[in-house]
Amino acid sequence: MSETVEIRQLTAEDYIDLKESMLRAYPDMAGSYWREPTLRRLIDIFPEGQIAIAVNEKVVGCALSIIVDYEKYGDDHTYEQITGYYTFNTHDIKGDVLYGIEVFVHPDFRGKRLARRLYDARKNLCERLNLRGIVAGGRIPNYEKFADQLTPRDYIEKVRDKEIYDPTLTFQFSNDFLVKKILKNYLPNDEASRGFATLLQWYNIYYEKDIDTVRYNKSTVRIGLVQWQMRDYAGLEGFLQQVEYFIDAVSDYGSDFVVFPELFNAPLMAEFSQMDSAKAIRGVAQYTEEIRDWFVSKSVAYNVNIITGSMPILIEDALYNISYLCRRDGTFEHYIKIHPTPSEVYAWGIKGGNELKTFDTDCGKIGIQICYDVEFPEPSRILAEEGMQILFVPFLTDTQHAFNRVRFCAQARAIENECYVAIAGCVGNLPKVNNMDLQYAQSAVLTPSDFAFPVTGVKADATTNTEMVVIADVDLVLLKELHAFGSVQTKKDIRKDLYEVKWKK
Numbered sequence: 001m002s003e004t005v006e007i008r009q010l011t012a013e014d015y016i017d018l019k020e021s022m023l024r025a026y027p028d029m030a031g032s033y034w035r036e037p038t039l040r041r042l043i044d045i046f047p048e049g050q051i052a053i054a055v056n057e058k059v060v061g062c063a064l065s066i067i068v069d070y071e072k073y074g075d076d077h078t079y080e081q082i083t084g085y086y087t088f089n090t091h092d093i094k095g096d097v098l099y100g101i102e103v104f105v106h107p108d109f110r111g112k113r114l115a116r117r118l119y120d121a122r123k124n125l126c127e128r129l130n131l132r133g134i135v136a137g138g139r140i141p142n143y144e145k146f147a148d149q150l151t152p153r154d155y156i157e158k159v160r161d162k163e164i165y166d167p168t169l170t171f172q173f174s175n176d177f178l179v180k181k182i183l184k185n186y187l188p189n190d191e192a193s194r195g196f197a198t199l200l201q202w203y204n205i206y207y208e209k210d211i212d213t214v215r216y217n218k219s220t221v222r223i224g225l226v227q228w229q230m231r232d233y234a235g236l237e238g239f240l241q242q243v244e245y246f247i248d249a250v251s252d253y254g255s256d257f258v259v260f261p262e263l264f265n266a267p268l269m270a271e272f273s274q275m276d277s278a279k280a281i282r283g284v285a286q287y288t289e290e291i292r293d294w295f296v297s298k299s300v301a302y303n304v305n306i307i308t309g310s311m312p313i314l315i316e317d318a319l320y321n322i323s324y325l326c327r328r329d330g331t332f333e334h335y336i337k338i339h340p341t342p343s344e345v346y347a348w349g350i351k352g353g354n355e356l357k358t359f360d361t362d363c364g365k366i367g368i369q370i371c372y373d374v375e376f377p378e379p380s381r382i383l384a385e386e387g388m389q390i391l392f393v394p395f396l397t398d399t400q401h402a403f404n405r406v407r408f409c410a411q412a413r414a415i416e417n418e419c420y421v422a423i424a425g426c427v428g429n430l431p432k433v434n435n436m437d438l439q440y441a442q443s444a445v446l447t448p449s450d451f452a453f454p455v456t457g458v459k460a461d462a463t464t465n466t467e468m469v470v471i472a473d474v475d476l477v478l479l480k481e482l483h484a485f486g487s488v489q490t491k492k493d494i495r496k497d498l499y500e501v502k503w504k505k
Contacts, residue, residue, distance in 0.1 A: 010052040017059040021106035061105035063118040070097040100136030141192040224250030229467035230428035251302040260309030262396035285312040299326040337370035364389040371395040384417035445472040
């Protein structure tokens with residue numbers, strides 16, 4: 001006969017089965033079992049926090065919990081204090097932490113992953129209630145065998161390193177719990193643990209503090225990339241008309257971001273074709289602030305955040321390559337390309353910027369790098385450490401070799417930093433503009449490489465060398481899951497004890 005397993009809320013009618021299971025689960029703690037009035041009180045106070053597991057309709061284990069305002073108790077507390085001396089008057093529906101006060105499974109039913117089901121159910125409850133995490137005091141019942149040779153700290157480290165097996169702590173480690181602290185006299189009558197316990201914590205990666213219902217961070221973000229055709233636009237007015245066409249089109253798809261390429265306003269250099277290229281690009285730079293202000297107005301009018309590609313700008317007579325984030329609330333910030341290419345320096349005299357930071361938006365935290373910047377892994381790592389979820393890379397490349405450098409490096413940045421990378425480039429040619437003859441591009445939205453993402457690591461891409469838009473949805477929740485549960489976790493596993501990346505400025 002096959003077994004049936006059910007996870008459900010515990011009821012007072014389950015007490016007889018539960019008592020039998022508890023007595024068998026704790027043979028080394030005689031008399032330490034839940035009394036029926038105490039259990040009824042707990043169920044009355046917080047019914048959904050009391051989880052039972054039944055095999056063939058017989059309750060063989062449970063996970064019991066309360067919600068607490070953790071700051072009131074901190075990390076130095078005993079079991080009696082956190083439970084209000086078993087009155088559970090410490091339960092606070094406005095609290096921020098789910099406190100685990102009990103988990104056990106009848107020994108005859110161990111080895112069936114029932115405890116893992118209880119833990120998963122408790123984690124799901126924590127996420128559903130939007131609590132910061134789960135905290136619990138954990139026994140170390142095998143410690144009595146090693147107490148003469150090892151301190152509690154040494155014992156815990158050896159269990160973590162799988163040199164020693166502990167039936168409770170080993171299981172906690174396998175369920176993503178971290179040891180915050182060693183507690184003394186947490187359960188004074190726990191002789192097997194010699195009175196010691198581990199203060200365990202599991203973090204809810206979906207927790208949102210003080211959610212603002214008006215301005216909120218979306219979980220699914222729609223990105224629109226403009227693969228821009230270089231052509232003669234007959235001046236600034238014609239150029240802006242074409243830009244607005246794309247903003248309008250991408251906005252109609254409900255996009256949260258529209259992204260333009262690097263130096264996509266280079267067609268305006270045709271106006272200065274009688275000058276050498278260094279003077280011509282400085283001529284175009286005079287339009288940059290006007291174009292920026294125009295972008296700001298359009299981001300509000302079309303309700304879309306705009307990454308303005310990049311444009312040349314003169315700052316105190318020095319020439320830079322600048323990109324703007326124009327938010328749909330009317331605010332804007334800028335990023336200056338840090339690494340000008342050798343040809344930018346030689347032909348135009350462009351200088352590199354000295355600032356790097358992430359930008360907050362209503363769709364998460366983003367970063368901007370311009371073309372050559374993405375070929376250097378260190379700045380992207382710094383942005384990732386600051387919480388960047390999407391990296392936008394406007395680029396301009398003339399040959400397939402140059403494009404592949406950008407594309408492959410952008411893909412690497414997505415994998416190593418566990419983020420999305422959106423690249424947008426120019427296509428076509430400008431025969432009347434020196435140093436801007438040919439363009440090669442395939443714009444794309446790139447992803448990390450794990451089961452939740454496309455096997456190619458490409459969410460969407462454009463047809464090579466064709467003017468078009470690319471629309472793609474990216475799920476920020478998948479990034480949180482990747483950080484916590486990915487097959488590999490490059491952000492978490494970096495060996496900071498050996499090396500680190502620092503920003504010197």
